[in-house]
Amino acid sequence: MSNWVLNHGLSALVIVVWLGINIFLFVYYFHFYEYNTVFYYTRQITGSALAWARAPAACLNFNCLLILLPVCRNLLSFLRGSCVCCRCSARKQLDKNITFHKLVAYMIALHTVIHIVAHLFNFERFNDSQQSTGQTLDAVLSRVGHNDSRWLNPIRSDQTTPTYITFTTIAGLTGVIITLALILMITSSTDTIRRSYFEVFWFTHHLFVIFFIGLVIHGIGRIVRQQTEESMEVHDYLFCQNRTSEWGSIPECPIPVFKGGAPMTWKWVLAPMILYVFERLLRLYRSQQSVVITKAVVHPSKVLELQMQMKGFKMEVGQYIFINCPSISQLEWHPFTLTSAPEEDFFSVHIRSAGDWTDGMFETFGGDKFERLKHMQPRISVDGPFGTASEDAFHYEVSVLIGAGIGVTPFASVLKSIWYKYEKSDAGLRTKKIYLFWICRETQAFEWFADLLRSLENNMEQLGKPDFLNYKLFLTGWDSAQAVHIKVHFDKETDVVTGLKQKTHYGRPNWDKEFHSIAQAHPKTTVGVFLCGPQPLAKALEECTNKYSEINPLGVHFHFNKENF
Amino acid sequence: MGQIEWAMWANEQALAAGLILVIGGVVGVAGQFKGWQYAAYGIAAGVFIMLLEYPRGKRRKGTTLERPGQSYLAAVVNLFGPLTRNYYVRAVLHACLAVPGGFMLATVLGTVNLGIASIIYLLAAVRKEEWSPIQAQQSKGRQPGKSIHQPPTNPPPRPPAERRRKPEDDVESEDTPTIK
Numbered sequence: 001m002s003n004w005v006l007n008h009g010l011s012a013l014v015i016v017v018w019l020g021i022n023i024f025l026f027v028y029y030f031h032f033y034e035y036n037t038v039f040y041y042t043r044q045i046t047g048s049a050l051a052w053a054r055a056p057a058a059c060l061n062f063n064c065l066l067i068l069l070p071v072c073r074n075l076l077s078f079l080r081g082s083c084v085c086c087r088c089s090a091r092k093q094l095d096k097n098i099t100f101h102k103l104v105a106y107m108i109a110l111h112t113v114i115h116i117v118a119h120l121f122n123f124e125r126f127n128d129s130q131q132s133t134g135q136t137l138d139a140v141l142s143r144v145g146h147n148d149s150r151w152l153n154p155i156r157s158d159q160t161t162p163t164y165i166t167f168t169t170i171a172g173l174t175g176v177i178i179t180l181a182l183i184l185m186i187t188s189s190t191d192t193i194r195r196s197y198f199e200v201f202w203f204t205h206h207l208f209v210i211f212f213i214g215l216v217i218h219g220i221g222r223i224v225r226q227q228t229e230e231s232m233e234v235h236d237y238l239f240c241q242n243r244t245s246e247w248g249s250i251p252e253c254p255i256p257v258f259k260g261g262a263p264m265t266w267k268w269v270l271a272p273m274i275l276y277v278f279e280r281l282l283r284l285y286r287s288q289q290s291v292v293i294t295k296a297v298v299h300p301s302k303v304l305e306l307q308m309q310m311k312g313f314k315m316e317v318g319q320y321i322f323i324n325c326p327s328i329s330q331l332e333w334h335p336f337t338l339t340s341a342p343e344e345d346f347f348s349v350h351i352r353s354a355g356d357w358t359d360g361m362f363e364t365f366g367g368d369k370f371e372r373l374k375h376m377q378p379r380i381s382v383d384g385p386f387g388t389a390s391e392d393a394f395h396y397e398v399s400v401l402i403g404a405g406i407g408v409t410p411f412a413s414v415l416k417s418i419w420y421k422y423e424k425s426d427a428g429l430r431t432k433k434i435y436l437f438w439i440c441r442e443t444q445a446f447e448w449f450a451d452l453l454r455s456l457e458n459n460m461e462q463l464g465k466p467d468f469l470n471y472k473l474f475l476t477g478w479d480s481a482q483a484v485h486i487k488v489h490f491d492k493e494t495d496v497v498t499g500l501k502q503k504t505h506y507g508r509p510n511w512d513k514e515f516h517s518i519a520q521a522h523p524k525t526t527v528g529v530f531l532c533g534p535q536p537l538a539k540a541l542e543e544c545t546n547k548y549s550e551i552n553p554l555g556v557h558f559h560f561n562k563e564n565f
Numbered sequence: 566m567g568q569i570e571w572a573m574w575a576n577e578q579a580l581a582a583g584l585i586l587v588i589g590g591v592v593g594v595a596g597q598f599k600g601w602q603y604a605a606y607g608i609a610a611g612v613f614i615m616l617l618e619y620p621r622g623k624r625r626k627g628t629t630l631e632r633p634g635q636s637y638l639a640a641v642v643n644l645f646g647p648l649t650r651n652y653y654v655r656a657v658l659h660a661c662l663a664v665p666g667g668f669m670l671a672t673v674l675g676t677v678n679l680g681i682a683s684i685i686y687l688l689a690a691v692r693k694e695e696w697s698p699i700q701a702q703q704s705k706g707r708q709p710g711k712s713i714h715q716p717p718t719n720p721p722p723r724p725p726a727e728r729r730r731k732p733e734d735d736v737e738s739e740d741t742p743t744i745k
Binding site: 113116117120121123124127128161162163166176179180183184186187188190191192193196197199200 | 569570573574577578580581585588589592593596598599621624627630667668669670671673674677678681
């Protein structure tokens with residue numbers, strides 16, 4: 001339970017508050033438009049559809065304000081940096097920005113549906129009333145203001161269709177355009193598209209510019225009409241609503257006068273839009289700063305390591321940067337976890353060739369064109385670093401690091417940093433023992449990490465502390481041919497697959513066994529468990545951390561930290 | 566964007582368009598709007614499109630994640646052979662299905678989105694993409710543990726090589742030290 005509160009408590013609070021505000025806005029504005037007297041005559045035509053359209057509109061205003069904020073990563077970095085006094089968990093909340101962005105997007109989609117459905121009813125009813133030739137209240141109301149701007153019914157002709165009105169009014173046309181933009185943004189940001197065809201997602205998502213412009217001008221037609229205050233004073237709807245034939249002839253019922261409500265959306269979204277413009281300008285400015293590539297290393301399986309230097313760049317472990325290479329693509333920025341330690345005088349990333357852009361990087365900086373490197377250094381730009389530092393790893397006496405597949409990348413930074421701190425006997429380092437579990441299907445893509453482990457192994461032996469780092473590599477994608485090969489070379493000192501001293505395991509780890517042995521080896525300590533990997537693994541680990549943490553406060557305790565590196 | 570399989574995005578877009586068509590259709594019929602017959606059509610067409618697009622096709626590169634429960638629909642879709650495999654057919658089909666929705670406001674949004682999906686499918690067809698069902702992943706070869714669990718069939722002491730039967734496992738012959 002305490003693990004859940006530690007990891008999710010603040011998120012749950014944020015979501016509850018956010019939902020609460022949404023519900024409040026919806027109910028408040030629904031009430032306003034459903035019961036306020038200035039809309040009485042409007043409701044005679046539309047019924048409750050008016051309130052059903054205006055309530056989600058208010059929520060849409062609120063959520064469109066929110067949606068731009070989590071993606072202002074420089075602003076978030078600034079907030080994070082200035083929050084030194086806050087507890088780490090508060091800062092970690094800022095890392096869940098994309099999750100929050102998605103939640104707000106779903107809410108926008110939901111409210112858009114309600115808003116559009118309600119307006120479908122509104123338009124239909126407005127049209128029906130305008131075409132009606134009877135003397136019913138709604139028909140009479142529709143004829144009010146025939147020659148001037150004091151009308152109630154925004155459909156001024158009886159020879160038209162709702163579809164025509166939609167495409168010839170500002171509100172209707174902008175509504176259609178921004179809804180289309182929203183739908184295209186959503187369909188191109190599903191997991192499948194985003195993870196496999198990032199460029200489609202990235203470019204389509206810039207439709208948000210059209211979305212926000214359309215959103216701001218959506219209301220300038222002022223077609224949500226209410227009775228004016230002056231008219232309310234002289235024309236009492238309760239008395240006059242049944243005397244439509246006498247309107248204008250008797251002193252108690254002059255013809256009612258209507259006006260449109262002023263557009264409100266810009267008041268909500270103007271500030272975030274300005275902030276976001278600043279954010280993009282800041283990114284542009286930072287991208288102009290020169291980045292010097294001190295070394296480019298090609299690793300097996302088309303992995304490119306870039307070591308770079310940039311003036312004023314300060315990183316911490318577990319952070320990531322965005323890289324842009326104009327010679328490959330002017331507009332694309334791609335995120336990569338930093339694999340160097342802050343103690344080194346350069347910063348590095350490992351880029352695996354997995355798509356158009358990364359292939360391009362590999363061709364440009366690595367590949368076989370070594371001669372090209374010498375006299376033609378393509379420019380790259382770097383934005384960052386972003387993300388909360390994973391300093392927690394240094395604060396536990398015993399740290400268990402679990403990386404699955406590519407999730408092992410941030411641990412490269414952590415391990416290197418721990419090693420530098422250990423060598424210098426840095427006081428900030430409380431760690432005495434590290435367990436590293438590295439799980440992947442095959443090691444080919446991560447041989448650079450195996451190299452790192454090998455060099456750490458050597459360093460530790462030289463310092464006489466071979467037990468500091470205990471790592472286990474689990475290969476989950478082995479087949480019988482490999483098994484045969486391994487059987488043959490069983491007796492060799494180093495592992496046949498990785499060349500490391502500690503042998504490779506096959507299949508998935510038995511977490512019960514592992515946690516049990518760690519708990520026994522460190523009976524009175526708090527053990528920090530760090531995972532960078534898929535959700536099912538997180539669940540399994542959470543169960544184990546709960547199971548093997550003793551209730552006795554002096555006993556062994558496991559703290560589970562799931563990071564979305 | 567050379568490596569993008571447009572059909573994947575077209576599929577998401579068409580599925581969304583089908584859903585929008587259904588919602589618009591339901592509103593039009595429930596509200597008894599003028600032209601509600603087009604709304605009724607919208608519901609029927611929308612459901613058909615959602616059923617057709619729900620099974621995700623196999624990607625050319627990498628593994629494809631199935632949508633939950635799509636195998637049954639995939640079997641049905643596969644039955645139609647080239648009609649469903651070919652994306653030109655789908656592009657034309659969606660374009661035609663979209664047209665009647667344009668006659669009524671409630672279904673207009675579905676129409677436009679379906680039109681966009683049709684265009685993306687056309688792009689996919691031009692790039693020679695095809696729909697194919699995702700086969701259930703066969704287990705990687707036979708169970709890796711199987712050969713290990715069998716006890717050795719020819720344990721030592723063994724007769725000399727000349728009189729030995731053909732060994733089951735190459736490994737066994739390597740492991741046993743040959744006495745010269």
